Amino acid sequence: MSLSKQHELHERRYGRNVGVGLVLVGLIAIVFGLTVVKVTRGDYETPATTSVSQ
Amino acid sequence: MTDTSINTQSLSAENDAQFSDYFALLKPRVMTLVVFTAFVGLLAAPNAVHPFVGFCAILFIAIGGGASGALNMWWDADIDAVMKRTQRRPIPSGKVTGDEAFAIGMALSAFSVVFLGLATNWFAAGLLAFTIFFYVVIYTMWLKRWTPQNIVIGGAAGAFPPMIGWAAATGGVSVESVLMFCLTFMWTPPHFWALALFMRKDYDNADVPMLTVTHGRRATRNHILVYTVLLAILAVAAGFTSIGGPVYIVTSVVLNAMFLVGAYRIWRRDEDMSEEDNFLAERKFFKLSLLYLFAHFGAILIEAGLDKIGVWG
Numbered sequence: 001m002s003l004s005k006q007h008e009l010h011e012r013r014y015g016r017n018v019g020v021g022l023v024l025v026g027l028i029a030i031v032f033g034l035t036v037v038k039v040t041r042g043d044y045e046t047p048a049t050t051s052v053s054q
Numbered sequence: 055m056t057d058t059s060i061n062t063q064s065l066s067a068e069n070d071a072q073f074s075d076y077f078a079l080l081k082p083r084v085m086t087l088v089v090f091t092a093f094v095g096l097l098a099a100p101n102a103v104h105p106f107v108g109f110c111a112i113l114f115i116a117i118g119g120g121a122s123g124a125l126n127m128w129w130d131a132d133i134d135a136v137m138k139r140t141q142r143r144p145i146p147s148g149k150v151t152g153d154e155a156f157a158i159g160m161a162l163s164a165f166s167v168v169f170l171g172l173a174t175n176w177f178a179a180g181l182l183a184f185t186i187f188f189y190v191v192i193y194t195m196w197l198k199r200w201t202p203q204n205i206v207i208g209g210a211a212g213a214f215p216p217m218i219g220w221a222a223a224t225g226g227v228s229v230e231s232v233l234m235f236c237l238t239f240m241w242t243p244p245h246f247w248a249l250a251l252f253m254r255k256d257y258d259n260a261d262v263p264m265l266t267v268t269h270g271r272r273a274t275r276n277h278i279l280v281y282t283v284l285l286a287i288l289a290v291a292a293g294f295t296s297i298g299g300p301v302y303i304v305t306s307v308v309l310n311a312m313f314l315v316g317a318y319r320i321w322r323r324d325e326d327m328s329e330e331d332n333f334l335a336e337r338k339f340f341k342l343s344l345l346y347l348f349a350h351f352g353a354i355l356i357e358a359g360l361d362k363i364g365v366w367g
Binding site: 033 | 073076104106107110113
């Protein structure tokens with residue numbers, strides 16, 4: 001069997017592979033989006049130190 | 055062993071699982087209810103949530119619900135194979151193996167809980183973890199095959215999503231979120247018992263101790279009426295808390311009146327009357343129950359929207 005020929009199994013599992021690929025892309029988008037939201041609204045900023053004058 | 059003899063089972067075309075078969079493991083229809091009620095819980099909460107964080111919270115709650123569905127299918131594959139309603143599910147149809155369903159269920163459970171915690175707060179994540187545990191271990195593994203009150207207890211698992219949505223926004227629980235929980239919790243028994251009345255052969259064959267099998271169909275009709283009365287009181291009372299308002303109260307009064315009439319009709323009938331019209335009243339009641347829950351949560355959603363734009367001052 002030549003390497004260039006598409007095996008029947010690949011054709012049959014095309015839909016499944018595309019589905020898994022889209023899920024992974026979605027996961028990346030979610031992690032990226034959450035990171036952007038959390039960083040831009042300051043969730044991870046270190047609290048400012050305040051000096052108390054006496 | 056030649057290459058062609060390796061794992062021939064997984065290469066056979068007829069049992070090859072498609073992506074949709076794995077998705078079906080997550081019980082998409084149940085997921086719609088989870089998504090909708092969690093969304094309402096999140097929006098009805100007094101705290102505003104960033105839209106993207108809110109979207110992620112709903113997604114992770116839905117994935118957690120789906121994961122518990124996959125674990126339920128893994129454990130209940132023997133029952134599903136017997137019941138007509140569930141015979142075409144991925145495991146009994148041979149598309150997905152039980153081990154695969156277990157692995158997917160466990161992985162998605164862990165993923166959904168951790169990511170909900172990271173996206174919102176760990177109280178909401180803990181509540182989601184408890185919901186998955188409750189549905190899979192307490193309901194599916196323990197009580198479903200043991201007590202005729204299985205539906206009552208199982209209903210609790212389905213009732214948690216609005217509480218989780220509320221917790222994702224506020225970081226805690228309140229009277230309102232408990233009332234939203236109670237609404238689904240009290241709705242589940244009449245909804246499923248009506249189904250059990252007209253899908254009777256299924257539960258008999260599967261040997262699941264449904265109320266119809268253990269205590270008889272007359273007792274089931276009585277139970278439907280009692281639960282519907284209790285549900286009506288609770289549903290209307292919720293209208294007088296901060297999640298309620300004129301829209302909710304009108305919706306609730308109308309739907310509960312219809313639901314009570316339906317329950318009364320079921321209670322009044324005996325088996326001969328039901329057989330005569332092929333369980334028409336029971337089927338109507340079941341259909342109405344679907345509208346009932348969606349309309350109640352829809353009304354809470356409308357009230358939350360009106361509140362946010364300041365319609366009621």
